[in-house]
Amino acid sequence: MTLKHSTHLIALAALPAAFTLALATPGLAQDGGGNGGSHGRNYRIDLGPLNDSGASGTAQLSLQGRQLTVKIDAQGLVPGQPHAQHIHGSTDGHNHFCPDKSADKNGDGVVTTTEGLPAYGDINISLTTKGDTSKASGLAVDRMPVADKNGKLSYSRTITVSQAVADRLTDLHIVQHGIDPNGNKMYDFSKGKSDLDPKLPQEATAPADCGMIHSSH
Ligand SMILES: [Cu+2]
Known part of the structure; x- marks a missing residue:
């Protein structure tokens, strides 16, 4: 009985040391994490419209680390x-x-x-509905969003981007393609x-609208 009791005492005495360690570790992690990183950035x-397409819309980007969520609501499309859609531009400082x-x-x-292309730069990210998002999928029309019967299109996807894209997002812009000049x-x-x-008609790949990425705050 006496022996058991003293074992308990030893165990309890060891606890404060363990708590000190546990508390110290999150403290360090918080310092390293910074304040902006946890909130992300929004654009x-x-x-x-381009090419008198009559298309317009808004896009919202939110970046958490290298996770980029892209939401697009557009109207006036075919x-x-x-509608092939991309984030165009380079991350090497070109305007x-x-x-x-x-x-x-x-x-x-x-x-x-x-x-x-000289103005809006090359395809950086293909905003497909699924699968690959590289430049190689730029004309993967079977994985691009389709406008409804009223010409409206809604798109939402979270993709992992390179650190260079995460760092220089405001150098880039969004382009949607597909026009119908003969109506x-x-x-x-x-x-x-x-x-x-x-193999594709010019109408399918000519740009319909474009928008530059600016920080929203
Ligand atoms: Cu494009």
Whole structure:
């Protein structure tokens, strides 16, 4: 009985030391974590029309570490058609922006994706609905969101981005593609073949709207 009692006392005496250690560790982690990291960063993007598409919308980006959540609500797109969408631009300090009509080098009335590239830069991230999000999926129209019968499109996905993209998000911008200049509610070859993939109509890949990424606070 006496022996058992003293064992308990020893165990209790050891507890304060264990508590001290446990408390010290979270304290260190908190110092290392910083204040901004836990809250993340938010961005709002206004998407404005290109190529007289009549398309517009808003996008919201929120970044937690390297987890980027992209939400897009757009309207005025070609109904029932897939709309390739990307985050364009580079992370090496170039100042890219959304192109205007002067980018239409051959004067055919359409700023093609290639003609727009000097302004808005190359595809950095493909905003697909599932699977790969690299530049390689830029024209994966079977994994791009489809506008509803009223030309509205809603998109939401969380993707893991590179540290360079996380650091330089405000150098980038969002572009949605797919236009319908002859107004027949489908992509056809009335504007020729796509400069990106001759199997696709130009209408399917020409940019429809664009918006620059700015910090929302
Ligand atoms: Cu694009």
